[in-house]
Amino acid sequence: xxxxxxxxxxxxxxxxxxxxxxxxxxxxxxxxxxxxxxxxxxxxxxxxxxxxxxxxxxxxxxxxxxxxxxxxxxxxxxxxxxxxxxxxxxxxxxxxxxxxxxxxxxxxxxxxxxxxxxxxxxxxxxxxxxxxxxxxxxxxxxxxxxxxxxxxxxxxxxxxxxxxxxxxxxxxxxxxxxxxxxxxxxxxxxxxxxxxxxxxxxxxxxxxxxxxxxxxxxxxxxxxxxxxxxxxxxxxxxxxxxxxxxxxxxxxxxxxxxxxxxxxxxxxxxxxxxxxxxxxxxxxxxxxxxxxxxxxxxxxxxxxxxxxxxxxxxxxxxxxxxxxxxxxxxxxxxxxxxxxxxxxxxxxxxxxxxxxxxxxxxxxx
Amino acid sequence: xxxxxxxxxxxxxxxxxxxxxxxxxxxxxxxxxxxxxxxxxxxxxxxxxxxxxxxxxxxxxxxxxxxxxxxxxxxxxxxxxxxxxxxxxxxxxxxxxxxxxxxxxxxxxxxxxxxxxxxxxxxxxxxxxxxxxxxxxxxxxxxxxxxxxxxxxxxxxxxxxxxxxxxxxxxxxxxxxxxxxxxxxxxxxxxxxxxxxxxxxxxxxxxxxxxxxxxxxxxxxxxxxxxxxxxxxxxxxxxxxxxxxxxxxxxxxxxxxxxxxxxxxxxxxxxxxxxxxxxxxxxxxxxxxxxxxxxxxxxxxxxxxxxxxxxxxxxxxxxxxxxxxxxxxxxxxxxxxxxxxxxxxxxxxxxxxxxxxxxxxxxxx
DNA sequence: GGATGCGATGTTTACGTAAACATGGATTAG
DNA sequence: CTAATCCATGTTTACGTAAACATCGCATCC
Numbered sequence: 142x143x144x145x146x147x148x149x150x151x152x153x154x155x156x157x158x159x160x161x162x163x164x165x166x167x168x169x170x171x172x173x174x175x176x177x178x179x180x181x182x183x184x185x186x187x188x189x190x191x192x193x194x195x196x197x198x199x200x201x202x203x204x205x206x207x208x209x210x211x212x213x214x215x216x217x218x219x220x221x222x223x224x225x226x227x228x229x230x231x232x233x234x235x236x237x238x239x240x241x242x243x244x245x246x247x248x249x250x251x252x253x254x255x256x257x258x259x260x261x262x263x264x265x266x267x268x269x270x271x272x273x274x275x276x277x278x279x280x281x282x283x284x285x286x287x288x289x290x291x292x293x294x295x296x297x298x299x300x301x302x303x304x305x306x307x308x309x310x311x312x313x314x315x316x317x318x319x320x321x322x323x324x325x326x327x328x329x330x331x332x333x334x335x336x337x338x339x340x341x342x343x344x345x346x347x348x349x350x351x352x353x354x355x356x357x358x359x360x361x362x363x364x365x366x367x368x369x370x371x372x373x374x375x376x377x378x379x380x381x382x383x384x385x386x387x388x389x390x391x392x393x394x395x396x397x398x399x400x401x402x403x404x405x406x407x408x409x410x411x412x413x414x415x416x417x418x419x420x421x422x423x424x425x426x427x428x429x430x431x432x433x434x435x436x437x438x439x440x441x442x443x444x445x446x447x448x449x450x451x452x453x454x455x456x457x458x459x460x461x462x463x464x465x466x467x468x469x470x471x472x473x474x475x476x477x478x479x480x481x482x483x484x485x486x487x488x489x490x491x492x493x494x495x496x497x498x499x500x501x502x503x504x505x506x
Numbered sequence: 507x508x509x510x511x512x513x514x515x516x517x518x519x520x521x522x523x524x525x526x527x528x529x530x531x532x533x534x535x536x537x538x539x540x541x542x543x544x545x546x547x548x549x550x551x552x553x554x555x556x557x558x559x560x561x562x563x564x565x566x567x568x569x570x571x572x573x574x575x576x577x578x579x580x581x582x583x584x585x586x587x588x589x590x591x592x593x594x595x596x597x598x599x600x601x602x603x604x605x606x607x608x609x610x611x612x613x614x615x616x617x618x619x620x621x622x623x624x625x626x627x628x629x630x631x632x633x634x635x636x637x638x639x640x641x642x643x644x645x646x647x648x649x650x651x652x653x654x655x656x657x658x659x660x661x662x663x664x665x666x667x668x669x670x671x672x673x674x675x676x677x678x679x680x681x682x683x684x685x686x687x688x689x690x691x692x693x694x695x696x697x698x699x700x701x702x703x704x705x706x707x708x709x710x711x712x713x714x715x716x717x718x719x720x721x722x723x724x725x726x727x728x729x730x731x732x733x734x735x736x737x738x739x740x741x742x743x744x745x746x747x748x749x750x751x752x753x754x755x756x757x758x759x760x761x762x763x764x765x766x767x768x769x770x771x772x773x774x775x776x777x778x779x780x781x782x783x784x785x786x787x788x789x790x791x792x793x794x795x796x797x798x799x800x801x802x803x804x805x806x807x808x809x810x811x812x813x814x815x816x817x818x819x820x821x822x823x824x825x826x827x828x829x830x831x832x833x834x835x836x837x838x839x840x841x842x843x844x845x846x847x848x849x850x851x852x853x854x855x856x857x858x859x860x861x862x863x864x865x866x867x868x869x870x871x
Numbered sequence: 872g873g874a875t876g877c878g879a880t881g882t883t884t885a886c887g888t889a890a891a892c893a894t895g896g897a898t899t900a901g
Numbered sequence: 902c903t904a905a906t907c908c909a910t911g912t913t914t915a916c917g918t919a920a921a922c923a924t925c926g927c928a929t930c931c
Contacts (some may be wrong), residue, residue, distance in 0.1 A: 178918085179917065179919095192880060194917095194919055195880090204880090221654050222917085223594070223654065223916085224590075226916070226918040228593075234590065254610075266656075267634045268631050273626075289587040395813070422814055426819055448759055451760070543888085544889095557911080559888065567909060590886085593888095593916095594887080594888075594917065597916080873931105876928090876929080877926105879924100882922085882924090884921085886918090891912105892911105892913080892914095893910100893913090896908090897907085897908085901905100
């Protein structure tokens with residue numbers, strides 16, 4: 142009898158472990174997983190467990206001799222606080238969940254890294270919550286820490302509307318901050334200044350003398366991609382420039398390469414703004430293979446400023462995103478919401494700036 | 507009275523939160539963070555909380571009408587199981603901690619990604635435990651989930667011996683699997699077949715007719731880097747080839763570029779084996795800028811086979827690492843240790859294979 | 872010098888869950 | 902028809918911690 146209940150996705154439903162066979166240790170003969178509780182420490186130190194608790198939490202009101210005795214007992218017994226009990230009692234998990242769809246894009250990784258660092262500094266741990274959308278391979282029943290109470294707050298690094306069709310649902314009442322997505326009306330959003338970054342990139346190319354700028358956009362469902370594309374178009378239009386047809390990739394290098402192949406056929410193309418550095422790498426390769434010299438024949442600007450960008454051939458002019466700052470503000474945001482217990486909305490913008498390198502030049506004469 | 511206790515790093519010691527000011531909600535006036543317990547659901551459904559527990563865990567022995575009633579109550583009340591209570595009772599956190607030093611190297615990220623996916627499939631969540639070594643900026647007192655009991659197992663993606671000087675310590679009694687490090691005598695290790703991968707890379711170059719192969723190694727403290735370098739040297743020696751001086755980078759593209767600049771000065775260098783793809787990118791750039799054509803003048807082989815490698819200029823011949831398999835075996839390993847309660851040792855090797863692309867060719871005539 | 876207060880420590884209790892055990896009604900075997 | 906079962910459900914208890922409250926002794930104040 143596999144789980145046939147029609148309501149398998151009901152709140153609190155939990156996957157019975159693979160049929161219940163051979164799941165537990167054969168029997169309890171093995172050494173019981175080290176269990177040293179406060180009570181043990183207390184007994185060993187000749188104090189009450191409450192005093193141990195005070196020492197453990199660094200609270201005042203414990204005389205130094207006692208404190209030393211307790212600390213010694215902790216060390217001798219190898220005591221480690223049980224965070225489950227602590228969380229149960231305090232209602233805080235000191236954990237922030239980070240929901241993301243993939244670690245394949247550098248932007249996500251950089252953001253995650255920054256969040257982790259910032260959170261650690263505040264005494265919070267990060268739990269990764271991978272999201273599988275139905276169209277993916279069937280990672281069905283994937284365990285998510287959101288179905289249950291296990292995180293104090295959530296940071297979402299993906300398009301919120303995609304969450305609706307995914308395996309996780311944002312529980313109500315949990316502080317949320319969303320990165321680079323269109324959710325300012327529902328959640329607090331931290332975003333890099335996509336518009337300004339795009340403006341700098343396109344302006345840079347136009348100022349170099351290019352008649353217009355082509356664009357390789359990110360995937361349709363990405364808000365950041367859309368924002369960059371919209372801004373690109375708006376600038377060209379407001380400047381009275383022709384707007385070339387837009388190409389689309391999926392952030393991957395390979396998709397950038399494909400877009401580059403298409404651009405090779407456009408003899409009029411002298412400048413390209415690519416929505417991220419990874420795709421730009423593919424574009425560069427296509428141009429190289431097609432004999433189109435960068436930046437002599439065509440200029441390329443990327444977005445992200447990943448560490449590798451300065452070693453592309455040629456080194457890539459790109460828009461720098463301050464992922465550290467973004468991650469920091471995310472953590473700050475959820476912590477603030479936790480403390481005030483008040484959900485927030487609206488968007489915070491993190492500045493971006495252009496990093497001119499060797500992939501841009503005036504158009505060929 | 508800041509925390510002056512000399513034993514700040516004692517077990518169980520916990521950083522008092524930034525002086526205790528303005529940490530808690532001003533007062534408890536706000537809506538109490540949604541608290542729906544099993545008891546609430548039970549009351550609402552007119553059953554005992556134990557029955558709710560059974561339904562929640564998908565246990566048998568609940569008649570369908572009752573089950574439906576409970577599920578309905580859960581939905582209506584918005585019940586979410588409290589994982590802290592569950593963990594406290596069961597002693598399992600259903601969480602695996604992943605210790606790593608940086609997310610800047612693609613290898614780490616790919617491994618982490620694979621681990622996350624595999625773990626999710628088994629119903630485990632991943633907590634990231636960033637490690638700060640003292641030489642880093644002073645992320646002192648960074649909270650780690652290892653000081654306390656909060657993970658069921660640990661996967662280490664870094665050199666174990668570096669842990670000794672870091673802010674985290676591996677607690678005893680917790681299942682551990684180490685990735686690509688020299689710890690087979692203390693822990694279970696999952697490693698890609700560094701030696702075989704290196705052999706294939708070097709052999710490939712020699713077979714193409716190169717007299718010898720230069721090497722750009724990873725950082726000194728890296729076991730993987732050392733292993734690759736040792737194998738490289740051993741092959742050359744056993745084959746009676748001259749062993750050129752070894753260059754060293756730190757896995758970063760920039761360091762690869764620096765190594766490439768040095769190699770430019772070696773007119774006799776026709777083949778280079780670079781210890782990872784990111785550094786290889788830097789080497790390619792240096793060669794390009796120096797007018798050394800790849801692969802016409804010099805051949806380059808990388809290691810990792812990151813997604814971008816096929817779009818390097820030229821597309822990089824490299825050794826493919828099966829990160830998915832590696833991650834999978836890590837999770838498998840810790841779960842097995844958890845179930846049997848028996849620590850393991852020894853090394854598991856994941857096969858690697860050469861992916862020939864356009865960066866290698868016979869030496870110039 | 873006795874009331875006062877405060878600082879150090881102990882005692883009680885509740886957090887939410889799930890294992891272990893208990894109950895009671897229905898079904899079936901003899 | 903009764904006893905033995907069995908199944909659905911209820912009751913009790915313990916997990917480790919920390920808040921709240923209680924106590925006790927000593928120093929201070931007038």
